[in-house]
Amino acid sequence: MTIPSKIKILLVDDREDNLFSIQAVLEKDGYEFRQATSGRQALKILLVEMDFTLILMDVMMPNMNGLQTAFMIYQRERLKHIPIIFITAYDNAEMNAFHGYQAGAVDYIYKPINPDLLRAKVSVFVELYRKNHQLMEQEEKLLQINNELEEHVRKRTEELYNKNRELEYKNNELTKVNNDLDNFIYTASHDLMSPVINIEGLLTVLYKEFDIPNEEFRRLKDLTLLSAERLKNTIKDLTEISKVQKGGDDDIETVRFKNLLDETEHSIMGIIEKNKARIISDFDIKEIRFSRKNIRSIFYNLLSNAVKYSSPLRLPIIHVSTRKYHEYIVLSIRDNGMGMNEQSLGKIFEMFKRLHDHVEGTGIGLYIVKRIMENNDGKIEVESKLNEGTTFNLYFKNNPKSNEKELLKRGSYV
Amino acid sequence: MKKNYLKEEVMFKKVNCVLLVDDDNVSVFLSEKFIRSLDITHEIKIAPNGEMALKYLLECSSFGEPFPELILLDISMPVMDAFDFLQAYGNMNSDTIPKIAIAILTTSSNPRDIERLTNFGIVDYINKPLTHEKLIHFMEKHFNEDDE
Numbered sequence: 001m002t003i004p005s006k007i008k009i010l011l012v013d014d015r016e017d018n019l020f021s022i023q024a025v026l027e028k029d030g031y032e033f034r035q036a037t038s039g040r041q042a043l044k045i046l047l048v049e050m051d052f053t054l055i056l057m058d059v060m061m062p063n064m065n066g067l068q069t070a071f072m073i074y075q076r077e078r079l080k081h082i083p084i085i086f087i088t089a090y091d092n093a094e095m096n097a098f099h100g101y102q103a104g105a106v107d108y109i110y111k112p113i114n115p116d117l118l119r120a121k122v123s124v125f126v127e128l129y130r131k132n133h134q135l136m137e138q139e140e141k142l143l144q145i146n147n148e149l150e151e152h153v154r155k156r157t158e159e160l161y162n163k164n165r166e167l168e169y170k171n172n173e174l175t176k177v178n179n180d181l182d183n184f185i186y187t188a189s190h191d192l193m194s195p196v197i198n199i200e201g202l203l204t205v206l207y208k209e210f211d212i213p214n215e216e217f218r219r220l221k222d223l224t225l226l227s228a229e230r231l232k233n234t235i236k237d238l239t240e241i242s243k244v245q246k247g248g249d250d251d252i253e254t255v256r257f258k259n260l261l262d263e264t265e266h267s268i269m270g271i272i273e274k275n276k277a278r279i280i281s282d283f284d285i286k287e288i289r290f291s292r293k294n295i296r297s298i299f300y301n302l303l304s305n306a307v308k309y310s311s312p313l314r315l316p317i318i319h320v321s322t323r324k325y326h327e328y329i330v331l332s333i334r335d336n337g338m339g340m341n342e343q344s345l346g347k348i349f350e351m352f353k354r355l356h357d358h359v360e361g362t363g364i365g366l367y368i369v370k371r372i373m374e375n376n377d378g379k380i381e382v383e384s385k386l387n388e389g390t391t392f393n394l395y396f397k398n399n400p401k402s403n404e405k406e407l408l409k410r411g412s413y414v
Numbered sequence: 415m416k417k418n419y420l421k422e423e424v425m426f427k428k429v430n431c432v433l434l435v436d437d438d439n440v441s442v443f444l445s446e447k448f449i450r451s452l453d454i455t456h457e458i459k460i461a462p463n464g465e466m467a468l469k470y471l472l473e474c475s476s477f478g479e480p481f482p483e484l485i486l487l488d489i490s491m492p493v494m495d496a497f498d499f500l501q502a503y504g505n506m507n508s509d510t511i512p513k514i515a516i517a518i519l520t521t522s523s524n525p526r527d528i529e530r531l532t533n534f535g536i537v538d539y540i541n542k543p544l545t546h547e548k549l550i551h552f553m554e555k556h557f558n559e560d561d562e
Binding site: 190193195198200201202205 | 440490545
């Protein structure tokens with residue numbers, strides 16, 4: 001909607017000379033006029049043209065007076081916004097009725113008409129009309145901007161929704177591929193194990209029954225048996241990995257750190273005694289809710305590493321402690337062993353990465369520990385100084401997801 | 415060095431019959447070889463799966479033949495695996511089929527498998543491949559002559 005360049009005014013009076021003189025006064029201000037000599041004619045004009053800025057109407061007219069005409073005009077919705085100035089010789093109480101009808105849009109002017117007052121009154125309404133139109137135009141613009149904005153937001157929301165759907169789909173795909181891979185590793189390692197074990201057995205029989213006292217033969221025999229042993233250990237590790245990958249949160253329980261340490265010490269008694277290692281514990285936090293199998297694996301791997309990679313210069317002392325740190329329970333395992341340089345530190349969590357060849361191992365332990373931590377919203381950090389020692393800090397989420405799961409599970413049975 | 419076992423005095427009772435239940439030919443060949451060379455039994459019967467093993471036990475029962483005193487059982491086999499065999503064996507009438515010592519031959523000690531098997535009253539687990547040492551250790555543990 002634009003502001004009309006012409007301001008149109010409808011003049012209604014049964015006397016043509018009045019019409020003429022009013023028009024003459026207002027013409028100076030550049031308005032456009034329509035004239036009607038009766039209420040009926042005014043209504044007729046208003047049937048076709050509705051874009052009047054203002055109506056000037058004589059009250060005293062034959063047949064249908066100004067007030068009756070105004071009443072008829074205002075019954076039409078599309079004309080309600082047009083203000084009317086009544087021209088009257090005296091006060092008429094009925095005129096006030098229109099105030100309630102259209103607040104501020106009805107006025108009156110007394111006869112004999114003062115030209116300056118007429119022009120002033122008309123100009124007030126014209127100004128009002130202009131302002132109104134400006135406002136309406138601005139409102140329209142705002143509405144348009146608003147609509148554009150809404151459209152924009154709607155499009156973006158739709159885009160986001162689609163992207164989300166896509167992500168979800170990809171996520172599902174990935175989970176599926178991951179599961180397939182786990183199953184593949186599990187099955188493959190199982191199926192590989194039997195023939196390897198058979199080869200090992202066959203070699204043992206072969207060397208027993210056809211032993212040749214010859215240096216070269218002995219060497220070959222040792223190497224073939226060693227190769228079979230290595231292959232077997234690698235396959236065993238693959239099985240271990242697939243077990244970790246499979247989640248394994250089905251044995252979550254409250255585990256006491258002291259018990260875990262005792263169990264682990266017992267199972268690695270051999271190397272502890274061989275290395276004359278001393279293990280000192282200080283459990284600030286006594287217990288944790290975790291998969292027993294997994295946390296046992298963590299203790300076993302880290303403690304046996306701490307004992308195995310001890311320094312030849314001193315007896316191994318290993319400190320095992322727990323404490324609270326924000327939302328985590330932190331398990332620290334600190335040794336005074338060989339330690340590592342920075343280059344080695346970056347590699348220790350990789351699969352099948354072995355840093356030392358004088359110590360037995362397959363390079364899977366730390367990888368498994370890291371996987372367990374990450375699968376349970378935790379993390380593992382390591383600090384080390386060459387020839388001084390290594391500290392592993394494990395951050396266990398105090399309320400891991402699995403707890404919620406368990407609660408949900410319980411809840412559904414209630 | 416390993417052959418010395420055979421010359422030494424070993425402290426276990428020779429059994430009448432061992433039933434070997436395994437589908438892997440090579441594995442059977444090896445197990446049979448060690449069992450024979452250690453002379454722990456008069457007879458070795460071989461079944462390629464759990465179903466054949468059950469059939470053999472039923473035949474012993476119906477023909478009045480002596481039952482095996484030891485069953486060496488592989489876990490994963492086609493047709494009928496160790497779990498199904500143990501289930502079926504457990505359901506058999508204990509008047510006609512006696513309680514036989516059953517040891518599991520495994521390729522890997524998967525804790526889940528072990529847990530499932532524990533409920534069946536297994537006497538022991540032997541990791542493959544079978545060797546003289548493992549077999550002697552097992553026999554001395556479960557078929558000790560002093561026990562008799």
